[in-house]
Amino acid sequence: MKFNKKLIFFFYLVGFIGLLPWYGSPFDRSYMGFPLWVLISLSSAFYLSLLTAIVLYLLVRTESDE
Amino acid sequence: MSSILPFSHWGWSFILLYLLSLILIGYIAKKSKVSDSLEDYYLAGRNFGPIVLILTLYATQYSGNSIFGVSGNAYRLGYTWLVGVHYMLAIVMGYLLFAGKLHKLSKLHQFLTPSDYLFYRFRSKSLCTLASMIMIICLSNYFLAQLMTMGRAFQGLAGDYGDIAYDYGVIMLALIMVIYGTLGGIRAIAWTDMIQGLVLMSGLIFLIILVRYHFGSLEQVNEIIYERSGEFFLDPPKAPMLREWISYMIVIGLGGALYPHAMQRIFAAKNIKTLYKSLSVMSFMPYTTALIALIAGLYALAYIPGLEGSNADQALASLLRLIQETSIFGGILVVIIFAAFLAALMSTADSAMLTISSMFIKDIFPQRSGEYDQSNVNFGKRLSWILVSVLVLLAILLKDHASLIAVMDRKFDLLVQLVPAFIISLHYKFLSAKPVFYGLLFGVLISLVLAFIPFSFIENGKFYGFHPGVVALPINILIAIFGSLRFKLRPFKYT
Numbered sequence: 001m002k003f004n005k006k007l008i009f010f011f012y013l014v015g016f017i018g019l020l021p022w023y024g025s026p027f028d029r030s031y032m033g034f035p036l037w038v039l040i041s042l043s044s045a046f047y048l049s050l051l052t053a054i055v056l057y058l059l060v061r062t063e064s065d066e
Numbered sequence: 067m068s069s070i071l072p073f074s075h076w077g078w079s080f081i082l083l084y085l086l087s088l089i090l091i092g093y094i095a096k097k098s099k100v101s102d103s104l105e106d107y108y109l110a111g112r113n114f115g116p117i118v119l120i121l122t123l124y125a126t127q128y129s130g131n132s133i134f135g136v137s138g139n140a141y142r143l144g145y146t147w148l149v150g151v152h153y154m155l156a157i158v159m160g161y162l163l164f165a166g167k168l169h170k171l172s173k174l175h176q177f178l179t180p181s182d183y184l185f186y187r188f189r190s191k192s193l194c195t196l197a198s199m200i201m202i203i204c205l206s207n208y209f210l211a212q213l214m215t216m217g218r219a220f221q222g223l224a225g226d227y228g229d230i231a232y233d234y235g236v237i238m239l240a241l242i243m244v245i246y247g248t249l250g251g252i253r254a255i256a257w258t259d260m261i262q263g264l265v266l267m268s269g270l271i272f273l274i275i276l277v278r279y280h281f282g283s284l285e286q287v288n289e290i291i292y293e294r295s296g297e298f299f300l301d302p303p304k305a306p307m308l309r310e311w312i313s314y315m316i317v318i319g320l321g322g323a324l325y326p327h328a329m330q331r332i333f334a335a336k337n338i339k340t341l342y343k344s345l346s347v348m349s350f351m352p353y354t355t356a357l358i359a360l361i362a363g364l365y366a367l368a369y370i371p372g373l374e375g376s377n378a379d380q381a382l383a384s385l386l387r388l389i390q391e392t393s394i395f396g397g398i399l400v401v402i403i404f405a406a407f408l409a410a411l412m413s414t415a416d417s418a419m420l421t422i423s424s425m426f427i428k429d430i431f432p433q434r435s436g437e438y439d440q441s442n443v444n445f446g447k448r449l450s451w452i453l454v455s456v457l458v459l460l461a462i463l464l465k466d467h468a469s470l471i472a473v474m475d476r477k478f479d480l481l482v483q484l485v486p487a488f489i490i491s492l493h494y495k496f497l498s499a500k501p502v503f504y505g506l507l508f509g510v511l512i513s514l515v516l517a518f519i520p521f522s523f524i525e526n527g528k529f530y531g532f533h534p535g536v537v538a539l540p541i542n543i544l545i546a547i548f549g550s551l552r553f554k555l556r557p558f559k560y561t
Contacts, residue, residue, distance in 0.1 A: 012159070019152055019311075019315075020308060020311060020312070021302035021303060021308070033283065033284040033285055034145075034284065035145060035288070035300050035301075035302075037145075037301075037302040038145050038148055041148055041152075042148070042151070042357075045151055045152055045155055045352070046353070048155060048159070048349075049155060049158075049349040049350050049352075049353075052155075052158055052159055052162065052345075052346065052349040053346040053347075053349050053350070055162065056162075056342045056343070056345055056346035056349075057342075057346060059166065059342050060339050060342045060343060063338055063339055063342070
């Protein structure tokens with residue numbers, strides 16, 4: 001199994017951009033428990049966790065292929 | 067001590083039983099040793115399965131700082147400290163850059179300490195010694211921070227008797243830790259880590275249920291904070307803090323992955339599949355630990371206002387005290403949660419202790435013959451006792467100084483300078499010893515100068531929001547890469 005490292009890098013980059021609450025964020029306070037900007041940042045973090053788990057799963061598969 | 071700390075006799079009996087069980091595990095681990103070798107004592111024969119590896123990585127990575135420090139900073143800064151979740155996630159991504167390759171090489175060449183890899187890769191004693199010294203200093207700093215947090219945990223619970231409780235807490239927990247750690251080596255530490263990891267995880271889940279039950283929803287917390295302080299604690303970070311976020315993710319993501327005791331766990335994994343499976347589980351752990359600590363810090367901010375400076379690090383312990391005073395049911399759960407925090411502190415400190423002693427034996431005072439036996443293991447045990455004694459004394463002397471996060475920041479500034487030596491060298495064969503050595507030396511010097519000399523352009527220990535270590539790292543990397551290209555030495559061949 002071969003990895004497309006550029007594609008994986010792109011997926012990570014998207015996640016990192018989502019993590020950061022950019023200066024001048026248009027999101028106001030939201031009383032859904034977490035403020036909205038926190039929810040967005042946390043969702044991006046969860047996406048990165050999932051992506052990491054998938055990459056590691058693929059690496060485990062690669063090891064068994066060898 | 068029950069007159070000092072507000073637990074019932076039953077509560078103290080539970081904590082005592084839990085702590086004594088750690089010593090019992092140390093004894094059982096001692097009886098389970100396979101040989102008298104350093105490899106068995108420090109790496110358990112390189113045979114950690116997935117469950118042990120997940121829980122030992124979890125218990126080691128999530129220290130007292132990650133719980134008390136995150137809740138303390140959430141108390142100081144509000145939701146802005148969400149970065150506490152992100153940098154713990156960044157550590158797992160940091161592992162992706164090197165853990166697999168390093169594990170394979172460690173199996174092949176029987177590495178015991180991280181510097182064994184450096185010697186295999188660069189054949190340079192000066193580089194190995196410098197890297198070992200940096201790692202030992204960082205780990206000692208880390209160990210000290212854990213001991214101080216142990217004291218703070220007791221201090222926060224004890225109210226007016228905080229000072230005495232701090233001293234008792236540090237001495238008692240350090241003593242128990244050094245006993246089980248020296249009895250059974252890494253086997254004892256990994257087994258106790260399993261219990262500590264489970265106690266920590268369940269304790270934190272209890273904590274979030276308990277604060278929700280006692281204090282109401284997060285929405286109510288937000289309202290209270292907003293009414294008292296306006297939007298400061300709720301709004302997204304502005305540009306300067308945003309730069310700090312990026313800096314924290316780099317410095318802790320890379321520095322945390324390069325913890326020497328974490329690298330020893332990479333060496334101790336049974337095989338590469340076990341390692342990858344464990345890391346994939348680790349990528350979800352920030353939500354069960356750092357996020358809960360952040361939320362607890364926000365509850366403390368809403369319901370226990372007025373903790374300032376380093377007292378904010380006691381936010382969580384003060385919250386526990388408040389919960390405990392409200393009901394008997396709360397009292398029982400607080401005892402469990404308190405045991406969980408002790409678990410987080412001890413599991414991190416014991417790993418640091420063992421790794422420091424292994425590095426002294428193998429890297430600082432190596433045997434000329436290269437042969438190691440039971441006498442070296444015994445020397446390592448004596449070193450652990452000396453180290454713990456010195457650091458306990460320091461923890462007591464320094465109790466009124468330095469907020470926890472300030473201690474934590476300096477350690478990562480230095481550890482992150484090891485990136486070229488460990489991570490880049492695994493991927494780029496042209497990297498050679500001298501440029502890496504000078505890059506590391508300059509990186510460390512620049513970090514220390516920026517951190518400790520009060521320049522006018524340094525604000526809160528950071529340059530334009532970036533940690534000194536993050537500022538020094540590109541210079542370090544440039545020296546290592548351009549130096550290696552300039553001298554064009556023969557590329558390294560992995561065997």
